[in-house]
Amino acid sequence: MVEVRFFGATQACGSPRTVDPGESPTLLEITAAAGLLLGRSCGARGICRSCSVTVRRGLELLTPIAALEAKQRLPANQRLACQAAVHPAASGVVELAHPAWGR
């Protein structure tokens, strides 16, 4: 199992979620289930970058960056939530942060 924790600009927010890595949920699906909003103006097609999140911990527990996401040239600690998913073999803790959460 993978525990996903959420942080706003300065503090933890939302309730941690435990996800089944076998289902390989996207970060967008996980944050939506936690009631935390992210932009998705391109309809989760990996084009707009509005869903980008900072991964404070657990980058290695996520699926590799595919070509579509690589085109966005995000900082090394950020992922597109619509493209990045929990790796099916992952176990551990992922911490996600977005400055708009917890306001």
Ligand code: FES
């Ligand atoms: S929703 Fe547009 S890049 Fe993720």
